Amino acid sequence: MALETTVKLTVNVVLSALAVSNLMHLLPYSWSQQEKWQEISTEVKHSQGRVNNLRTVFSRYFDPQQAETIMKEQSSRLEPGQRQIFWQDKPAKDAKKVINGE
Template sequence: MNAIEPTRPPLQSVPQRAVPRTQRQQRRHPNRGTLVETTAKLTVNIVLSSAAISALAQLLPYHMSQQAKLSDIQEEVKRTEKRVNRLSDNFRRYFDPQQAKSVMQEQSHRVDPSQRQVVLMDSSTTEEEELKMAN
């Protein structure tokens, strides 16, 4: 039990192996791949965003001119609809058999002989002036 233990030789330092250069760089920058990928994505997104913004800036004046043209056309359509409605009403009236007699009188300025002509006079006129007008 009390045996003598053999002595150990003194520990010698193990010569370090030469680590390849790429492994040393990876140890210094372990997230370099992620950094490059993120930078590339960010650059592409910035380029695409700037292209989209410039395209919108060029389309804005065109859009405004188209809106102005559209409003002009809508106003013209409203005026035309009013005119069409008026002409349609006149057309229906002119071709209505019940109103044919009144339309003919309007168009020819003749009066039906069975109708009495009404002359409006001012109440301030005297009888003498009425006689002069009658003659």
């Protein structure tokens, strides 16, 4: 009976040692997988922000209510009742005359 108990105890100790050894080999792999998962989740968050921005732009461009506004922004055409204003820089001496009321 003592021999049987010793053999069982020895087998259990060897199995426990093998289990601990395998766990020690798997821990670095698990840590590297967790680091990769963190990197991927960070990239997903950044990509999600870009996707949200692109969805907003997409929905704006394909919104029928905003089509006229977008066409005005992207073209140089004016409505019939509008006039285009051209800003010009005045020379320095003319600017003094305007300020002084001359």
